């Protein structure tokens with residue numbers, strides 16, 4: 068389930084053995100988030116090209132899984148493809164459904180032109196489009212780097228093909244100071260290639276006369292009267308709090324891309340009722356060293372077992388596939404486990420460096436929409452705890468409808484959880500009983 | 513630790529516990545509501561908010577339902593309607609032979625329910641998007657609905673201003689009778705009182721056992737499908753009249769029939785499946801499909817509606833499908849108010865009032881005999 | 894270039910492009926209006942998670958513009974609340 072790095076890596080190994088494999092993905096083509104590409108472009112990773120044409124693999128694209136039932140005889144997947152229900156039973160499942168991006172609510176973040184950094188990335192990589200002329204990238208975490216890189220590359224392309232085009236990055240704001248990298252020194256020692264990556268990135272920025280302003284966050288976005296132009300306020304972040312020293316700045320722009328990292332997409336794991344654990348406040352699927360989940364015959368790999376990026380996702384997919392083939396104890400698997408361990412140390416360190424402030428909702432006294440779908444604000448959520456007796460994300464949701472809208476809390480669950488924590492609430496497990504888009508008509512056939 | 517002291521302890525902060533608290537408080541008694549979770553963390557937070565008179569046959573339950581329905585509006589008047597209480601009216605329809613539906617509505621109107629038979633053109637007027645195939649129905653203007661979690665929370669919050677105490681996150685582990693007192697214990701608290709009201713819904717049997725008594729309350733699973741927000745395709749509570757047959761049925765097989773209604777947030781709720789499967793919470797595709805099929809055949813326009821969520825809760829039921837309201841036959845001072853099955857929201861106000869009246873030794877608003885716990889406890893005496 | 898309809902305008906698109914990308918390219922930033930506050934919304938997550946980009950497609954509400962491939966047969970409207 069999922070044809071991103073984790074799913075594809077597993078499929079590549081499985082396709083070399085005589086097992087029959089179905090690969091499901093809701094998107095029209097393989098690649099997941101990392102290898103997102105436009106329709107007429109070749110697949111971005113050379114080493115997977117033969118996998119994509121393997122006759123042992125049966126691809127089910129634009130096929131959204133909405134339900135799974137597990138019985139002794141196997142696991143039955145229910146999915147919808149072109150309005151038709153697909154119902155198939157399997158001996159083994161590998162869940163590799165990836166992550167959801169995590170933006171933080173800022174007053175004005177619902178204005179058109181404000182988007183997640185992943186959205187900007189998907190427009191550039193998947194659609195060949197830079198959606199504005201004055202662009203700000205802000206937030207926190209290593210994901211800002213690849214977004215800025217592809218933005219730079221695509222700005223260069225566009226100005227070489229159209230000299231009159233004038234697209235600029237007008238600000239890059241990273242909430243955390245560079246000095247926090249010391250928190251990941253072990254990770255860096257184990258992964259020296261990452262230092263080279265970072266240097267290359269910084270040199271590139273310099274060449275373009277760009278700089279990352281660290282220790283700054285956007286605290287408000289306001290519409291100006293001019294078409295699509297927004298004015299943002301940027302303030303220093305000291306620890307968990309916004310400070311006025313040095314004073315903040317204001318800046319005009321038309322596109323604002325925000326990212327504070329990712330959170331595992333636990334939709335499918337929650338349907339299967341897999342055991343989960345908390346890691347850095349994220350709920351992740353609990354797996355053993357062979358990526359086996361708590362349920363017999365179900366493996367999990369990639370971002371759903373902890374945010375770590377595509378390289379870990381690939382290793383995990385491979386380890387899971389080897390175990391599915393009965394080779395969990397093999398040398399090939401052991402080598403991959405060592406590599407996975409090395410990379411996980413780095414990823415865990417990164418999460419420490421770029422830990423998102425849990426007090427983001429105090430950065431601005433003004434109220435802010437937290438649940439975009441049902442338009443529920445921070446103050447309404449706080450009120451549900453203070454006045455109505457809510458004691459968890461679940462009960463707050465029953466009172467306010469935060470997380471009950473079209474996206475089913477995919478975007479707000481983590482953020483409501485942060486507010487809930489202030490009131491002593493334990494974390495609420497994610498429960499999203501319908502996995503993907505399905506209509507009553509499709510269910511009635 | 514020093515024990516707390518009060519006149520009445522109410523166990524359970526669902527809608528039934530909240531309404532018991534309301535009437536006990538009105539009767540001038542000091543009370544504490546205690547719950548192992550927070551307000552509405554049981555079945556009240558997992559169901560719909562229909563306050564129906566239309567789905568009940570003449571008898572003690574209908575009598576209670578009629579009174580209870582009016583009392584809901586009195587509570588809203590007293591405390592402020594911050595829980596979306598509206599008398600939107602119900603429409604029971606029949607696809608084939610409507611004679612049993614009409615027979616029922618005739619007898620209901622003798623019992624005091626407002627009913628109006630409607631034919632195809634009136635049905636289309638009431639529900640412009642309903643299937644053209646539907647020829648017969650009965651309109652019940654008294655049927656109402658509310659948002660039950662908000663109702664329970666709002667009632668308890670208002671009552672706290674009137675002297676009620678609410679203690680959340682304390683699980684009752686023991687209930688002991690000592691001389692004239694009942695003592696309710698949790699891991700960290702001890703509360704002494706004259707009366708204990710067991711309003712623990714599906715878990716009421718457990719509470720009875722903790723006190724040394726017995727009560728046969730069992731869980732009956734129900735699913736509700738929730739669609740994406742839609743235009744106002746459904747105006748009333750619309751249900752297939754076979755829902756009525758189902759409510760009175762004891763058949764252990766899976767039973768489904770549909771009730772469809774819109775909510776203020778634009779979602780449409782499709783509910784009323786009934787299964788007896790203990791506390792198993794997994795979702796079953798066949799039930800979802802059956803409910804979807806029934807809904808789209810009643811309202812073809814719903815075929816394009818996205819299914820957002822499915823939730824299930826466990827309705828508390830007793831062997832004869834009537835709630836248990838009244839004094840325990842074994843333990844003096846212990847009262848039960850539980851087992852309201854699929855009508856706990858509607859019946860809560862009346863049930864709470866009856867409990868307060870029994871505690872105060874007043875004549876209750878309805879004859880309490882049919883609801884008495886004694887009907888199941890005779891064997892243990 | 895091929896076109897699809899957005900309200901009363903013709904929006905050009907490249908082959909394989911999403912409806913959302915074509916709209917943004919044409920400078921159309923307002924995809925829908927919310928139910929409660931009637932605020933304008935647009936593409937937000939870009940990958941089908943957030944449902945902020947929903948539009949009415951050939952009469953069908955709640956369709957995600959970021960996932961939908963542009964096509965001449967599409968007649969698209971800004972979604973106003975649930976209409």
Ligand SMILES: Cc1cc2nc3c(=O)[nH]c(=O)nc-3n(C[C@H](O)[C@H](O)[C@H](O)COP(=O)(O)OP(=O)(O)OC[C@H]3O[C@@H](n4cnc5c(N)ncnc54)[C@H](O)[C@@H]3O)c2cc1C
Pocket residue numbers: 068069070071072073074091092093094098099100101102130131132133163164165166167168185186188189213214329335368369370371376377378380502503940
């Ligand atoms: C918006 C976004 C953009 C990103 N861009 C980058 C980037 O540019 N560079 C980078 O290094 N990292 C990026 N990442 C981080 C990314 O999570 C990892 O790098 C990597 O893609 C993780 O691989 P994965 O296999 O675990 O998951 P993914 O790559 O996310 O793959 C999961 C796949 O599962 C499918 N899926 C999920 N649910 C269902 C369902 N119910 N039915 C059917 N299919 C389903 C999805 O369609 C998806 O293709 C991005 C993440 C996000 C969320």
Ligand SMILES: Cc1cc2nc3c(=O)[nH]c(=O)nc-3n(C[C@H](O)[C@H](O)[C@H](O)COP(=O)(O)OP(=O)(O)OC[C@H]3O[C@@H](n4cnc5c(N)ncnc54)[C@H](O)[C@@H]3O)c2cc1C
Pocket residue numbers: 523524525526527528529546547548549550551552553554555556557558559560561562563564682683684685711712713714715719733734735736783823824825826827828849850851852853854855856857858859
């Ligand atoms: C899907 C579904 C749809 C429904 N639709 C309707 C409808 O439309 N109309 C209607 O009238 N009814 C409906 N019902 C039924 C209705 O929801 C219930 O009858 C009603 O909520 C029962 O309320 P209650 O207060 O008795 O129980 P609950 O709400 O379950 O409250 C019991 C409380 O007791 C607490 N408790 C339990 N054990 C202990 C302990 N040891 N210590 C402390 N506290 C404890 C629990 O935490 C819980 O909060 C529906 C039910 C379901 C499942």
Ligand code: FES
Pocket residue numbers: 935936937938939940941942943944945946947957958959960
């Ligand atoms: S932009 Fe989020 S679903 Fe389309």
